[in-house]
Amino acid sequence: MIVPLLLLLSSLVLAITVLALRLLTVIHHTHARSSPPPRRQQDAPASLAVFLGSGGHTAEMMRLVSGLDWQRYSTRVWIISSGDLLSESKALALEKQIGTGSFTLLRIPRARRVHQSYLTSPFTTLYSLAYCLWHISLAPLLASVGPSGRRVFADLILLNGPGSCVPIAVSAFLPRLLDLPSPSLIYIESLARTRRLSVSAKLVRPLVDRFFVQWETLRDALREGDAKRKVGAWRLKAEVEWEGWLV
Amino acid sequence: MAEHHAILTVGSTRFDSLVTSFLSPTALAILSSLGIKTALAQIGASELPTGWTEGVNAIPHGVRVEIIRFASDLEDRVGQAELVVSHAGAGSILSFIRPTIPSSAPQRRLVLVPNSTLMDSHQADLADEFGSKGWGTVCENPEALSATLSSLGKPSSASAASYPAYSAKKVSLILDSTLGYS
Incomplete structure (x- = not known):
């Protein structure tokens, strides 16, 4: 026994x-990769997934994507928290303006609402994660190939919080554990974060390929902290980048 | 529409104390003395103080007050208003500093009230940053809104605040370089 x-x-x-x-x-x-990504043909199309995290996150994201070349990003997925009608209408309005290529909406169950306690949020987060795992990690493996000939959910996922973007980042990262193709991940911290990172930013930083903040002072503070906490040669977080305001 | 128009905005969250302060007789009287004729209060999930209802309210102190919870064209309206009293959320601030429709108001003013009731609060940090750069007037405490409004005074001829310009190219470059378009 x-x-x-x-x-x-x-x-x-x-x-x-x-x-x-x-x-x-x-x-x-x-994070240790020093060579640039493999070159792509200028006229090769790409698929882009954008998470509209509601409220101010959506407002910032709509500005972030407002200048993109939609001929290039010809396939779009707008990821929205279920019930977030305002974000949905913003995505649809932009698509109407774009008028080219194709797009889909992916509505995911909410991970945590504003004011929801941290006590119950693990459960809603788990449900949200299961949903994302299916749609972002697994389903693309079974589907037909995308515009760039890879079985991925999207070539690139753009995130800017809030907490509900964590399951998306986890699900997008997971295929890498099995050496399967996976979306590139970019996180852009909110303009609201001037001195400290949000909890979601801290959580996704190990998983994303590129990590941007919009205040120089925040970038410097993070770099200083990283230098202090360095553990051997391990690189377990994306390097923090700053290009000024992006919104 | 845009001229002599003030907007209160609390975004998608709840900020009872600011809504109450904004709708107080003192605050409305000060708005009126600043030449404000109409006001829009976007209250999100906040509780309304007694005596107020959603929609257009009677005209107390000469200011016509409309109350709404959300509006799909809120961004446009905040961008056009002459005076905006806002929680210190990035989305609302962006609506003010990057108007979707150019405002006809000769000088526009922003009053930021950090909402400290939110979890993982950071609004005070952003408000401080805007205050120190002269991009807005910070009202640390919603109860002090009337005092802050009365200290605004008449619009001066000082040049408009210069926020960092928006560059659509920056994000394009980030995405393109990540994917290997050089």
Whole structure:
């Protein structure tokens, strides 16, 4: 009786250790890469997924994407929290203006509402995560190839918070653990964050390819903190970038 | 429409104390003395003080007050208003400083009231930043709104605040370089 139990336990420990090591290695490789991404043909189309995180997040995101070349980003996915009608109407209005290419809406269950307690939010977050895992990590593997000939949810996902963007980042990152193609991830911290990062920014920073803040003082503070906390040669967070205001 | 028009905006959240302060007889009297004829109060999920209803309210103190929870054209309206009293949320501030429709008001003013009831609050930081650069007047405490409004005085001839300009190219470059379009 004891022996099989011990076997089960030790194999569980082993599996978790292997998974954790794999995760750390993949995160490290995501940020240690020094070569530029493989070159793309100028006229090659790409697919872009944009998360409209409601309220101010949506307002900032609409400004972030307002100058994109829609001939290039010819396939769009607008990710919206279910019930967020305002973001949905903004996405539809922009698509009407674009009038070229194709787009879809993906409505995900909410991870956490403003004022919702941190006590109940793990449960809603789990449901949200399961939904994202299916639509972002798994379903694309079974679907036909996208515009760039890869089985990915999108070539690029643009995120700017809030907490509900974490399950999206996790789901998009996951295929990398199995060496499968995955979307590039860009996180742009809100203009509202002048001195400290948001919780969602801290959570997604290890997973995203590029991480932007919009205040120079915040960039400098983060760089200083990173230098202090450096652990050996491991690179477990995206380097912080600053290009001025992006909105 | 745009001229002599004030807007209160609390975004998609709840900010009871600011709504109450804005609708107080003192605050409305000061708005009137500043030459404001009409006011729009966008209250989001806030509780309305007694005596007020959604929609257009009677004309107390010479200011016609319209109350709404949300509006799809709020961005346009905030961009056109002469005076905006706003929670210190990035979305609302952007509506003010990057108008979708040019405002006809000769000088536009922004009063920022940080909402400290939000979780993981950061609104005070953003308000401080805007205050220190002279891009807006900060009212630390919603109860002090009337005092802040009365200290605004008549519009001066000082040049408009110069916010960093918007460049659509920056984000394009970031996306393109990430994907390998050089």
